[in-house]
Amino acid sequence: MNDSKSLRSRIAKTVRDIPRSGIRDFFEIVSSREGVISLGIGEPDFVTPWHIREAASQALDRGVTSYTSNMGLLSLRRGISNYIEKKTGVHYNPEDEVLITVGVSEGLDLAIRALIEPGDEVLYHEPSYVSYNPLIELAYGVAVAVETKKENGFRVTRAELEEKVTPKTKVLLLNYPNNPTGAILSKQDIEEIAAFAIERDLIVFTDEIYDELTYDREHFSIISVPGMKERAIYLHGFSKAWAMTGFRMGFTCAPPELTEAMMKIHQYSMLCAPVLSQEASIQALKHADEDIAHMKAEYKKRRNYIHSSLEEMGIPCIRPEGAFYAFADISKFGMTAKDFSLKLLDEQNVACVPGTAFGACGEGFIRCSYATSLDEIKEAMKRIAQFIKTL
Amino acid sequence: MNELLNLLKQNALETPENLAKLLGLTVDEVKQKIGDYEKEGVIRAYQAVVNEEKLDSSVVTTVIEVKITPESDGGFDRIADRISRFPEVDSVFLMSGGFDLLLFIKGRTIHESFSFVSEKLATMPGVISTGTHFMMKTYKQNGIVMHTGEDDERLKVSP
Numbered sequence: 347m348n349d350s351k352s353l354r355s356r357i358a359k360t361v362r363d364i365p366r367s368g369i370r371d372f373f374e375i376v377s378s379r380e381g382v383i384s385l386g387i388g389e390p391d392f393v394t395p396w397h398i399r400e401a402a403s404q405a406l407d408r409g410v411t412s413y414t415s416n417m418g419l420l421s422l423r424r425g426i427s428n429y430i431e432k433k434t435g436v437h438y439n440p441e442d443e444v445l446i447t448v449g450v451s452e453g454l455d456l457a458i459r460a461l462i463e464p465g466d467e468v469l470y471h472e473p474s475y476v477s478y479n480p481l482i483e484l485a486y487g488v489a490v491a492v493e494t495k496k497e498n499g500f501r502v503t504r505a506e507l508e509e510k511v512t513p514k515t516k517v518l519l520l521n522y523p524n525n526p527t528g529a530i531l532s533k534q535d536i537e538e539i540a541a542f543a544i545e546r547d548l549i550v551f552t553d554e555i556y557d558e559l560t561y562d563r564e565h566f567s568i569i570s571v572p573g574m575k576e577r578a579i580y581l582h583g584f585s586k587a588w589a590m591t592g593f594r595m596g597f598t599c600a601p602p603e604l605t606e607a608m609m610k611i612h613q614y615s616m617l618c619a620p621v622l623s624q625e626a627s628i629q630a631l632k633h634a635d636e637d638i639a640h641m642k643a644e645y646k647k648r649r650n651y652i653h654s655s656l657e658e659m660g661i662p663c664i665r666p667e668g669a670f671y672a673f674a675d676i677s678k679f680g681m682t683a684k685d686f687s688l689k690l691l692d693e694q695n696v697a698c699v700p701g702t703a704f705g706a707c708g709e710g711f712i713r714c715s716y717a718t719s720l721d722e723i724k725e726a727m728k729r730i731a732q733f734i735k736t737l
Numbered sequence: 738m739n740e741l742l743n744l745l746k747q748n749a750l751e752t753p754e755n756l757a758k759l760l761g762l763t764v765d766e767v768k769q770k771i772g773d774y775e776k777e778g779v780i781r782a783y784q785a786v787v788n789e790e791k792l793d794s795s796v797v798t799t800v801i802e803v804k805i806t807p808e809s810d811g812g813f814d815r816i817a818d819r820i821s822r823f824p825e826v827d828s829v830f831l832m833s834g835g836f837d838l839l840l841f842i843k844g845r846t847i848h849e850s851f852s853f854v855s856e857k858l859a860t861m862p863g864v865i866s867t868g869t870h871f872m873m874k875t876y877k878q879n880g881i882v883m884h885t886g887e888d889d890e891r892l893k894v895s896p
Contacts, residue, residue: 367896382893387891647760650761
């Protein structure tokens with residue numbers, strides 16, 4: 347009875363049916379090699395700014411090691427409320443509309459589990475972050491991918507959404523600035539999508555974790571559109587712009603009814619986010635504008651470099667306007683994204699993530715992260731240029 | 738500070754082609770700007786930041802605080818300029834606080850640095866007193882951390 351086949355059969359069907367992340371498979375191959383230059387990393391190469399680390403360590407010295415309220419420290423929620431209001435003009439009451447989560451990952455899981463009943467459809471655009479589809483399926487929802495196209499700069503359009511919406515559609519999940527494509531939406535794009543959501547009476551989950559990281563124009567949030575706050579769950583966190591991935595700090599902003607529903611799941615499954623991370627985040631909101639500006643300026647130079655290098659060697663790539671990824675079109679080499687990535691790794695020791703890790707429509711693309719030092723990016727670009735000469 | 742100068746301060750060997758890519762300028766624009774900076778004296782030189790401790794022929798760096806009498810017509814400038822002209826003198830700064838000039842001196846031996854202080858500096862008209870410190874170790878210089886080989890502890894591939 348204890349053989350592995352019998353154990354496997356006892357695993358919940360939903361979990362069995364979910365494929366392992368393509369990222370995970372690729373990670374294992376890359377990890378087995380020495381001296382790889384990796385453009386496959388989805389987190390900042392900067393260390394968390396020192397004053398934020400200092401705040402965490404001072405909190406530890408003060409003996410701040412207890413649970414917090416389920417919702418999170420009120421002073422942090424107040425800080426978040428001010429921060430979001432300043433950015434978007436939308437006020438969320440820190441008492442009952444802001445919930446501190448363990449990364450945006452938990453926030454998204456809570457939002458999905460709080461709203462989705464078996465068979466409810468969730469529209470999301472692909473290529474997308476790797477968690478969206480599995481999290482929806484784990485909640486017995488139906489994940490409906492809307493393909494975005496390179497020709498449109500990977501911006502999801504109202505027409506594309508109209509094609510896939512059905513009476514069963516309950517939620518629209520957005521992620522701009524986008525991982526893995528680096529696309530952002532204009533105010534007009536957003537307004538059209540908002541009008542669609544209102545007409546179809548959809549709840550919108552908007553994952554705006556990369557909103558600080560745009561390089562040519564400011565990000566415009568869908569919650570700023572009148573009538574959207576009432577139907578949106580805004581997901582954000584400290585990982586990217588503040589370079590705090592390991593602190594695992596996220597938050598949700600949503601109307602009290604939705605926040606209360608998410609809080610119920612959160613209180614039983616997580617209890618609360620780690621208190622030291624919450625203390626660090628209070629500091630992050632107070633004094634990190636210059637740090638963010640500095641990191642953003644660095645990413646922008648790298649974005650410019652990686653984009654023009656790819657174009658120069660004849661690999662088409664939309665100019666990424668946000669996040670820190672370039673989504674390069676390698677379809678003309680007549681190989682699958684996975685084969686291209688494996689061969690590139692094998693011959694030049696450069697790791698890029700095959701686009702298919704982000705959904706089937708990522709075929710023909712590779713994701714190159716520029717959250718890595720300029721020297722590494724330069725070397726990687728040299729090697730990719732050499733590599734494609736041999737194809 | 739201007740982005741182009743920042744990049745050159747980080748790496749003076751950066752090619753105009755790369756600088757153009759990084760800044761979204763044309764190569765000609767970059768060359769033109771660098772030429773202007775050189776002509777205007779904004780860029781004074783291009784130098785390597787050397788980790789002396791890696792070399793056998795180690796250099797002794799001496800830091801000297803100098804009190805001087807300002808001159809009625811030239812203030813501190815004339816004497817500071819005169820001190821700057823000694824080849825042993827690496828850097829000279831005018832400071833606020835308990836002394837006036839801060840000097841960085843490079844010598845092959847402690848004795849060499851000492852004889853510079855006792856024979857050339859302390860005897861100079863206008864110099865009231867000197868305080869000499871020997872530098873023990875360099876951890877960071879010109880924004881460059883001296884030890885190398887920092888590990889990137891991030892996962893090699895992540896979503």
